[in-house]
Amino acid sequence: MSFKTTFYRIANPINKRFSFERFSQKLPFQDLILVYHLVSDADLKHAKHLFPYRSEKQFERDLDFLLKHFDFIDWETFLRNKIEKVKTKKPTILLTFDDGYSEFYDIIVPILKRKGIFAINFINPKFIDNKEMMWRNKASLIVSEIIDNELLQNKISKFQDFGSDLKTNINSILKINFKNQNQLDDIANHLEIDFNDYLKKNPVYLTTEQLINLKNDGFGISSHGWNHPLYNQLSLTEQLENTQKSLDYMKENQLSNDSFAFPFTDYLIDNQFFDNVFNENPKLKFTFGSAGLKLDSYPKNLQRIPIETGNYSAEEILKNEILYYQLLRKINKNKIIRS
Numbered sequence: 001m002s003f004k005t006t007f008y009r010i011a012n013p014i015n016k017r018f019s020f021e022r023f024s025q026k027l028p029f030q031d032l033i034l035v036y037h038l039v040s041d042a043d044l045k046h047a048k049h050l051f052p053y054r055s056e057k058q059f060e061r062d063l064d065f066l067l068k069h070f071d072f073i074d075w076e077t078f079l080r081n082k083i084e085k086v087k088t089k090k091p092t093i094l095l096t097f098d099d100g101y102s103e104f105y106d107i108i109v110p111i112l113k114r115k116g117i118f119a120i121n122f123i124n125p126k127f128i129d130n131k132e133m134m135w136r137n138k139a140s141l142i143v144s145e146i147i148d149n150e151l152l153q154n155k156i157s158k159f160q161d162f163g164s165d166l167k168t169n170i171n172s173i174l175k176i177n178f179k180n181q182n183q184l185d186d187i188a189n190h191l192e193i194d195f196n197d198y199l200k201k202n203p204v205y206l207t208t209e210q211l212i213n214l215k216n217d218g219f220g221i222s223s224h225g226w227n228h229p230l231y232n233q234l235s236l237t238e239q240l241e242n243t244q245k246s247l248d249y250m251k252e253n254q255l256s257n258d259s260f261a262f263p264f265t266d267y268l269i270d271n272q273f274f275d276n277v278f279n280e281n282p283k284l285k286f287t288f289g290s291a292g293l294k295l296d297s298y299p300k301n302l303q304r305i306p307i308e309t310g311n312y313s314a315e316e317i318l319k320n321e322i323l324y325y326q327l328l329r330k331i332n333k334n335k336i337i338r339s
């Protein structure tokens with residue numbers, strides 16, 4: 001368990017006793033950036049083992065809480081505030097979503113429209129139109145199918161390096177990484193799980209047509225890398241290629257090429273990458289990580305707060321993050337230093 005997870009566990013029951021105002025006074029920045037993946041009431045086999053997601057009711061509860069304490073702003077306002085260093089009356093939130101899941105169109109945007117909230121979705125062009133399943137979704141789907149089906153549990157126990165312990169097998173499937181993602185296809189073949197068939201029956205990602213509609217409705221569609229790699233597993237050349245391919249797609253499809261959000265994490269990404277990508281793309285204004293409330297030594301790389309952590313509400317997460325930041329500041333660890 002990470003130090004932060006432990007911190008959340010200890011701090012959360014104590015924080016509950018205090019109102020949010022006590023925490024918001026200590027907000028280190030006036031502009032927060034939040035990141036969700038998706039919202040759904042359904043049991044999503046391709047996502048449920050990757051991150052906890054909100055039900056529609058929980059999501060609305062988050063938004064109603066946030067609306068009370070923050071002003072949601074759109075991308076243009078965000079940029080203007082940053083560049084002109086505008087001091088806002090209320091702290092602001094830029095709302096973002098990652099991975100381009102279809103729920104953004106079907107469930108999230110109708111709620112956001114009703115409440116007058118803008119959001120950006122950071123997408124992986126490779127999976128748009130459900131042409132292929134993203135490797136992490138493959139892992140979650142395989143694990144879901146195994147858990148639901150004893151026959152598959154038997155089958156996997158006899159495959160390659162797998163053994164008789166279900167939990168160990170599940171963990172090793174969820175640990176398969178970007179570079180070894182072919183293993184997921186091998187396992188699926190062995191278990192006769194058909195990803196394309198699943199995608200046909202359950203469109204997981206947004207379609208080109210939906211992207212156009214979202215753009216016309218004023219929502220932001222921006223880049224999350226071509227095919228959702230873990231960047232620190234790639235060479236610098238591969239990092240730049242993956243990023244450029246997704247930014248070029250944005251430009252070709254008249255979507256936004258002025259921002260980019262790292263898939264997973266920007267951990268261990270060095271200045272050379274940022275210098276290169278900003279030089280090659282003069283339109284690019286900011287890149288985004290998701291390390292929570294934190295400063296970054298690269299001024300154009302901004303950290304977002306993952307807001308679907310554990311089973312905590314947005315209020316609980318923000319309280320924990322504010323407190324955690326104070327602790328990091330005391331030990332001089334509130335800034336990510338890049339080499």
Ligand SMILES: [Zn+2]
Pocket residue numbers: 098099224228262263264
């Ligand atoms: Zn992602």
